[in-house]
Amino acid sequence: MSALAADLPTSYLTEENTIASWLLTRDHKRIALLFFASVTFFFFIGGIAATFVRLHLLNPAGVLLQPDMYNRMFTMHGVTMVWFFLIPSIPATFGNFFIPLMIGAHDLAFPRLNLASWYVFNLSGLFLLYTYFAGGVDTGWTFYAPYSTLYANGHVIGAAVAVFINGFSTIMTALNFVVTIHRMRAPGMTWMRLPLFVWAIYAVSLVMLLATPVLAMTLALVGLERFMGVGIFDPSLGGDPLLYQHMFWFYSHPAVYIMILPAMGVASELIPCFSRRPVFGYTGMTFAIIGIAVISFFVWAHHMFVAGISVFSAIVFSLMTFFVAVPSAIKVFNWTATLHKGRISFDAPMLYALGFVGLFTVGGLTGLMLATLPIDVHVHDTYFVIAHFHYIMVGGTVSAFFGGLHYWWPKITGRLYPEMWARVTAVLTFLGFNLTFFPQFILGYLGMMRRYYAYPAKFQDWNVLSSAGASILAIAYALPLFYLGWSLLWGQRASANPWRATGLEWLTSSPPPKENFARTPTVKVPPYRYDPEDDSFISQDGVAHA
C-alpha cells in the first residue's frame, strides 16, 4: 500500500523545518496544523469563559462575577466558540488536511489563498483578543440591535470587526474547497465515489460562501451604526429591529449547519470503518447532506417566533424547520443501520462517533420541540434552548472533532495515540456532557432564562449538577492535550493504514510526503468497500486487502 510513497522518504513534517518554512508554507497539511493550533487556542479561551459562567451559576445570587463581567463572559464564550472554534474547527483543520488527500490531489487549488486565510483568521483573532482585553462586549454573540448599536457599553465595534474579518477567512477557505473539489479530483474520482466527508465539506463550503457575506454586511451595518450614531436599524429613524434579526439569522441559522455538517461527514467516515461494512445508503446520505445544506437557508425565522414576526410567516418557517429535520433523521437512521451486521470494534474514534449519533439525536429531537410553535414560545431564550444547541454543537460537533482527531492522528503525526487513555476520555466526555447539559433542559422548561447572572434559588440544585458535569467535561477536554502530546514524542510509529480504511488518504505514508502522492492515484471503486464477513476491504484504488 505504500507503493505510491515508496520513493519518498521524507514527510511533510520533516521536509524542511525552519520557522519560516512553516509560517510561509503553502502546503495544505502544514496550514491545517497551523489552523489546528489557532482553533485549539480559541477553544480553550472560550472554554475558560464557559468555566467562569458555570462557576458563577453555582450560586443563585450570582456573587462570583459582577453583572457586567458575567455578561461579558457569556458573550466571550459565544463569540469565541461560534466563530473562532466551531465554524473553522473541522473544515479548516481536517478539511484542509484531508480534502486534497481524499480526492487524490497534490494540494488545494489556491495554496497562497489558503495560507492567507490562516493569517486573516489570526488577524481577526487579534482583534477579538484586543476587544476582550480592552473591556469586552456584553451583547451576547447575537449582537441584537438596537442594544448593540445604541445601548451596549462594551467594544461592540471591535467584536464586529473581528467577526467581519473572520468572515474573510471562512470565505477564502470555503472558496478553496469548492474549487478544489470541482477541479482537482484524481482520475476516476467521480462525484458518487467521493467519501462522505468530502461531500459534507463541499456542502458546508457552499453554505459558508452564500451565508457569510450576509453576516459581513449585517455586522458592518451594526458597526457603522454604532460608530456614526445613526443607521439602518435605529428605531428612532423608523428602522426595524426585526430587519437586523432577519439578516443575522439568514446567516446564523445556516451557520448552525456549517458547524454540524462537517461533523456528520466525520461520523460517516468513522462508523463504516469501525463497523467494517459499507455505509448504509450512500446515495441517500449524499442527498441528505445537500438537502440539509439547502433547506438550512429556509428556516432562519424560527429564531424569531416570539420576536414580532407575522403569525403567518412563523407558521411557514415552522413547517420549513420540520422539513429540515427529515434529512437529519435519514442520516441518523442510516448510521444506525450501518451498524447492522457489521464487525464493530470500539476504538476511541468509534466511541466518539457513537456518542455523536446519540447526542445529535437528543439535540435533533429537542429541535423538533423547538420547531413546534407553542413550545418554542415557552422555552425560547431559556436554558432549554441552551441545552438543545449544546447537544448539537458540543455533543455533536465537538465529539466528532475529537473522533476525527483520534482517527486521523496516526496519519497526521505518524504516531499512534494511547488507546486506553483515549477510550476513557471518550467515555468521560459522554458522561460529563450529559451531566452538564441534561439538567439544563429541565431548568429551561421550569423557566430559567439564558443570560441571567442571578436566578431563583429553587433552580440551584440543577445548576450545581450542571456545573459539576462541566468540571468533568473540562477534564475530558484537557486530557487529550497530555496523552496526544505524549504520543507525539513516544507514541508507537503508525503504518500507512492503521485502521485498514478505504480512503485515498490511507494509501500514502503516515505522515504523508509533501506532495501527498508520488504519482496521482487512479480511483476505481466507491469508498467504504468493507466486508464484515472476512474483515477484508477494497481501497479506493481498487486494490483488495485480505
Place this chain on the structure above:
Amino acid sequence: MSEEQWLPFWPPVASNTAVSVDRLFIGEFALSIVILGLVFGMIIAFSIRYRRGSAADRGNRVKKTWHWEIGWTVGSLAVFLCLFVWGANAYVWLFEPPRHPDLEIYVIGKQWMWKMEHPGGQREIDELHLPVDKTVRLLMTSEDVIHSFFVPAFRVKHDVLPGQYETMWFKPTETGRFRIQCAQFCGTQHAHMIGDVVVESEAEYAQWLTTQGVHASLAQQGEALFRADGCSGCHSANSTVHAPSLAGIYGRVVHLQSGEARIVDETYLRDCILLGGAHIDVAGYPPVMPSFAGKISEGDILELISYIQSLSSQPGGSP
C-alpha cells in the same frame, strides 16, 4: 407543586395557555422517548450482537436500501407534519388576541423595569395585578432596547420592541404570585428585570384598584395631554387648520395620500404622532402635522391613544 420540593421538575400551571402548551410538550416528549429508545436500542443491540469477535451471522446484509430509506423518510415526514399542524393550530390561538378582552393593560419595558398601566389610570412598576379567569390583552412597547415579556407559569412570551406595538393575551386560571421575566438580553441588569403577576379574585382586584389613589382614567389623562401638547389646536372641530377630526376614527379604515388604506389601530396612531409623511397622512388633508419624535414619552403616547380610543366608544363625542 410546593416550593420546598427537592428538585423541581415542572413549573406552575396557572393559565389556559399553560394547559395547552403543556399538553403539546408532553405529547412530543413521549414521542421523543419512543424515537430515542428506538435509536439507542438499535445502537446498543447492534453494538453487542455485532461486536468484533462475536459469532453472529453477517451474511445476507440488506443490499437494496431504497425501500428502507423511503420508509423512514416518509415515516418521519408524516410524524413531523402531524406535530406541525398541532403546533401551528395552537400558535394561531395563542397569538391571536381576543377581539374584546375583559381587560387591556399597557406595558412599557425600559432598562430595567416593567411599567404597567391599567385602563383606570392605575400604574404599577414590576408588578401586575390581574383578576382571575378574565382574558387579558397586553399592548406592549419598549422605550429603549428589545425586551421580552415572559410569564413562565402562563407559558406565554413575546418580545417587546422599541418603535412598535406588540400584543399578547392569556387568561389566568389560578390565584397567586407568578414571576415575570425579561427574556431578551437587555443589558447589565437584565437578570433583574423581573416582576410578579399578582392574580387575585375579582373582588380583591376591584379592591386593589380603588386603593391606588388615582382620580383620572388613562383616557382622561390622555385628554389633558391632548390639550397640553397642542393637538387640540388642529384636531378640534372649530380649528382653522384643516386636520382630520379624531372622533370615532379608531378602528376605521382611512385612505392615505400614498394611495394605501390602513386600519386605524395603535400602531398607526403611534406612527402618526412620531413619523409623519405621506405613508401616514390621510388623503385630502395638507401634510402639516409635525413629528413629535423625541418630544413625547411612550407612556404619553399610550395615554393619547387611550383617549382617541375612548372617542370611538362614545358616539357623538367630539374633541
Place this chain on the structure above:
Amino acid sequence: MSAKRESLVPYIVAWLVLMLLLGMSILSAYLDIGIFHPMVTFGIAATQAAIIFLVFMRLRGRPSLKWVFAAGGFFWLSFLFGLSIIDYATRSGFPAH
C-alpha cells in the same frame, strides 16, 4: 497557439446597448409611473447586468459550471428577499380587528 484575433465588434455593440439602457434609465426617472418606477429602473439594471455577464464576462457560449455560480448568488438572494417578504407582507395585517 498563435495569436488569434477575436473581433472587438460584439464588445463595442454591447457597450453601445449598455449606454442606451443607461439613457433609458435616466429618462424613466422623469416619468410619472408611480409604483412601477423601481421595477423599470431595476429591470433595466438587471438587463444591463445580464449583458455585462454574458458579453464582457464571457458567459456566452456553451453552458458550464461558471453559469451555476454566476446565477447561484442571485438565485440564493431570492430566498432572502422572498422568505422575508412573507413576514413583511403579512405583519401588519394581524391581528385583524
Place this chain on the structure above:
Amino acid sequence: MREIVPEPQFATLEQQTETAQLGMWVFIATEVMFFGALIFTYFIYRLTYWEQFRLAGADSRILLGSINAAILLTSSLTMVMAINFAKEGRQQRVIAFLLVTASLGVLFLCVKGYEYVLDYESNAVPSLNFAFKSGYHAPSELYWVWYFVATGFHALHVTIGVGAILAMTRLAWRGRFSPNYYTPLEVLGLYWSFVDTVWLFLFAAIYPLGRAVT
C-alpha cells in the same frame, strides 16, 4: 519571454486557468450576496417609507451618478479590450488599455468624491451635518444613511480594483503574460465588470427617485 509553467498542484496550464476563473466566479457569487444583503435593506425600507425615500432621493445628484455609470461602463469595455490584446500578445496595447481602465476608475472616484463634497455642503451627511429639509421626516435620513453606506462600500471595491489593475500593468510591463497565459488579467476583468454591475444596481436604487413631473 520566459516559459510559463503551471503551479505544482495543477497538471496543465488549462487546468490552472479554468480553476482560477471558477474561483473568481465563486467569489462573485459571495459578492452578490454581500451587496444583495445591502440592497435587501433598501428594498424593505423603500417599500415601507415610499414617500420619504422619494422626497430624499430627489435631492441626490443624478447627473453625477449618470456620468459615473457611463465612466464605469466604458472602463468595462476598455478592460475587455486589454484582455483581447493580451490574447493576441500585443503587449503595448495591453498596457495602454489597462492604464486607460485604471484612469477611468480613478476618474470615477474623483466624481464620487466631488459628489460627497456637494452632499456635505447641502447638509445631507448623517451624523456629521444632517439637516431635515422641508418634508423630511425621520425615515428620510435612512435613505441618506443607506446612500453613504452603499456608495462607500462600492467605492472601496473600485479602489481595490484600481490597485489590482495597476499591479497587472506592472506584470504586463515585465512580460509576464503570453497569448497562452493571461489568466490573472481575465480573472481581474471578471471582478472589474462585476463592480461595474454593482454600480448599475446602486444607480437604480439611489438616483431615479422622486424626479417624476406629476
